[in-house]
Amino acid sequence: VNQRSDANWQSCKSDSSGTSNSGESSKESSRCSTPVLDADRTDRLRDKMRRRIESGDRWFSLEFFPPRTTSGAVNLISRFDRMGSGGPLFIDVTWHPAGDPGSDKETSSMMIASTAVNYCGLESVLHLTCCNQTKDKITGHLNKAKRLGLKNIMALRGDPIGEDWVEEEGGFSYATDLVKHIRCEFDDYFDICIAGYPTGHPEAESYEVDLRHLKEKVDAGAHFIVTQLFFRAETFLKFVKDCRAIGITCPVLPGIFPIQGYHSLRQLVKLSKLEVPEEITQVIEPIKDNDAAIRSYGIHQAVEMCKILLSSGEVPGLHFYTLNREVATIEVLRLLGLWAEDPRRPLPWAISAHPKRKVEDVRPIFWASRPKSYIYRTQDWDDFPNGRWGNSASPAFGELTDYYLFYLKSKSPKEALLQMWGEELSSEESVYEVFTNYISGQANRSGHKVMCLPWNDDPLAPETNLLKDELEKVNHRGVLTINSQPNINGKASSDPIAGWGPAGGYVFQKAYLEFFTSSENVTALLQVLKKYEPRVNYHIVNVQGRNITNAPDMQPSAVTWGIFPGREIIQPTVVDPVSFMSWKDEAFALWIEQWAKLYEDESPSRMIIQYIHDNYFLVNLVDNDFPLDSCLWQVIEDMFQLLDAPPAPPDGPL
Numbered sequence: 001v002n003q004r005s006d007a008n009w010q011s012c013k014s015d016s017s018g019t020s021n022s023g024e025s026s027k028e029s030s031r032c033s034t035p036v037l038d039a040d041r042t043d044r045l046r047d048k049m050r051r052r053i054e055s056g057d058r059w060f061s062l063e064f065f066p067p068r069t070t071s072g073a074v075n076l077i078s079r080f081d082r083m084g085s086g087g088p089l090f091i092d093v094t095w096h097p098a099g100d101p102g103s104d105k106e107t108s109s110m111m112i113a114s115t116a117v118n119y120c121g122l123e124s125v126l127h128l129t130c131c132n133q134t135k136d137k138i139t140g141h142l143n144k145a146k147r148l149g150l151k152n153i154m155a156l157r158g159d160p161i162g163e164d165w166v167e168e169e170g171g172f173s174y175a176t177d178l179v180k181h182i183r184c185e186f187d188d189y190f191d192i193c194i195a196g197y198p199t200g201h202p203e204a205e206s207y208e209v210d211l212r213h214l215k216e217k218v219d220a221g222a223h224f225i226v227t228q229l230f231f232r233a234e235t236f237l238k239f240v241k242d243c244r245a246i247g248i249t250c251p252v253l254p255g256i257f258p259i260q261g262y263h264s265l266r267q268l269v270k271l272s273k274l275e276v277p278e279e280i281t282q283v284i285e286p287i288k289d290n291d292a293a294i295r296s297y298g299i300h301q302a303v304e305m306c307k308i309l310l311s312s313g314e315v316p317g318l319h320f321y322t323l324n325r326e327v328a329t330i331e332v333l334r335l336l337g338l339w340a341e342d343p344r345r346p347l348p349w350a351i352s353a354h355p356k357r358k359v360e361d362v363r364p365i366f367w368a369s370r371p372k373s374y375i376y377r378t379q380d381w382d383d384f385p386n387g388r389w390g391n392s393a394s395p396a397f398g399e400l401t402d403y404y405l406f407y408l409k410s411k412s413p414k415e416a417l418l419q420m421w422g423e424e425l426s427s428e429e430s431v432y433e434v435f436t437n438y439i440s441g442q443a444n445r446s447g448h449k450v451m452c453l454p455w456n457d458d459p460l461a462p463e464t465n466l467l468k469d470e471l472e473k474v475n476h477r478g479v480l481t482i483n484s485q486p487n488i489n490g491k492a493s494s495d496p497i498a499g500w501g502p503a504g505g506y507v508f509q510k511a512y513l514e515f516f517t518s519s520e521n522v523t524a525l526l527q528v529l530k531k532y533e534p535r536v537n538y539h540i541v542n543v544q545g546r547n548i549t550n551a552p553d554m555q556p557s558a559v560t561w562g563i564f565p566g567r568e569i570i571q572p573t574v575v576d577p578v579s580f581m582s583w584k585d586e587a588f589a590l591w592i593e594q595w596a597k598l599y600e601d602e603s604p605s606r607m608i609i610q611y612i613h614d615n616y617f618l619v620n621l622v623d624n625d626f627p628l629d630s631c632l633w634q635v636i637e638d639m640f641q642l643l644d645a646p647p648a649p650p651d652g653p654l
Helices: 006-010 045-055 070-084 109-118 135-147 175-186 207-220 233-245 262-272 278-287 291-311 327-336 371-377 414-421 428-440 468-476 519-532 577-598 604-615 632-644
Strands: 059-064 090-093 124-129 152-156 191-196 224-229 252-256 317-321 480-485 488-492 506-509 511-517 536-542 547-549 557-563 570-575 617-623
Touching (some): 059 070, 070 109, 109 124, 124 135, 135 175, 175 207, 191 207, 252 291, 371 577, 414 577, 428 604, 468 480, 519 536, 519 632, 536 577, 617 632
Parallel strands (some): 124 152, 191 224, 252 317
Antiparallel strands (some): 506 557
């Protein structure tokens, strides 16, 4: 990575705005005792690149643009989750001056990039342009980006809003000046990416002059280069050779655009002022009205070009312009062998990429299916549990009232939710049926599969499938499960279903079951549980706060842990009675916020959901004897048997 620019900005440090190098809280967690499992969580992007280059491990990255609508933002975050599963080194989010990109709007560049980092766990690069911005405004955006956990900036001049570039008074007209400003004001906090043009910038005097400007940007403090798209591998390889010849030594990543449609190609070529080679034009002109044929050709053309690039020894990674689509890009990556179908999970839950959460490795199990909500409710914490949850008498979970936030609401529109959960409910049993269909994967009476519930916006996890038969039985009878895990006794950390953490380790779990059920069931359950103590810990609450538990002194209990070579025991998931009381407020509220509100006020369907909210209990059960088969199913069976037993005859004569 190029470090020759240090002298150019060293003198700025003394008059910088006082921002620190790290962006980390100075307050260290008193519970830090365990080394972080995955260096990629703590390293800067430039360090990740350096490690990949040194090891010869190729990577890919993905570019997205902010959508125009709230529903588009919801869909894009879902796409982040899906495409993030393939293992991109980073994503980047473009900056659109006309779309209020630095605002708090859910469609702004700033909020989309922040969501990718904080809620999707993706290393993210935020574009920032000079267009129509003063120096002070740019500094404000950078301060906000830092506060939101963004660590990487792509510094661009940007396209003019009109035909010609208009210099902003008190602003910048060149990306070089923007790079210098970032380094002077923020020292070395941000990793800086810049744009390169394999055929020269269309406004440059010449290709050679543009190369010299590129070197100026690198010398000003940029760490790596991503190029404009191109259509021939030799175009990029010549560009890299020319960069090296004038002393540019930082990584240069090729911008890859899989052709996906005739009109999108024409639009992109017009914006980038590029010419499409004749050999490509001759192929796509006759099929310009056949999108499937063009996409198929575009995948083939991108794969063949990328193979040449990767075999050249000059290309450590590929950067894809996705146009917010996924099919073509994923197919190209699969054909190149770069798409990681089943990447190893560093921890059992979805991590955040915010710098201040880099040591976090313990969470309560309750938010297992709602990690974005957990991150949102703990976003104001100064430090995060590391090594153990600790005896925190009152974890300060923020209130969750903003169920409408685009990264917290369901991915499914109202119409789809009604199809899955019922246009009309006739009884509590109708609700039982919804839960049962979600577990079984069978279509409901209207012919629609139930793909999500308010407490889990995704289909069943592979681990939950291990419990499918038992879960289906109990849900059918009114034990409405929202979270569960099987007992695991020393499975390899590489296990495709239960595994997590570094290679060569072993993972363990206690059986866990969490569900809503009626007060009648709870009365019987409490009688049954007496014979299972102390093997089973339980915690039972209702919406009014009635609280029944046998947790010793309200202490947390580890329910997932792992043992790895050369490390302390990691216990990333706990059942914490105090946190459960914060979770129960959210869990009960989801009945109303995401289900009852689908129906009209005072309608029978709404009243049924309201009744369950008001009268049912939320229960969690932990079987501490993890080496044995779980007893939790027998606990539930005993509860039903007690309920089904005929009443005892009265004593004495009638």
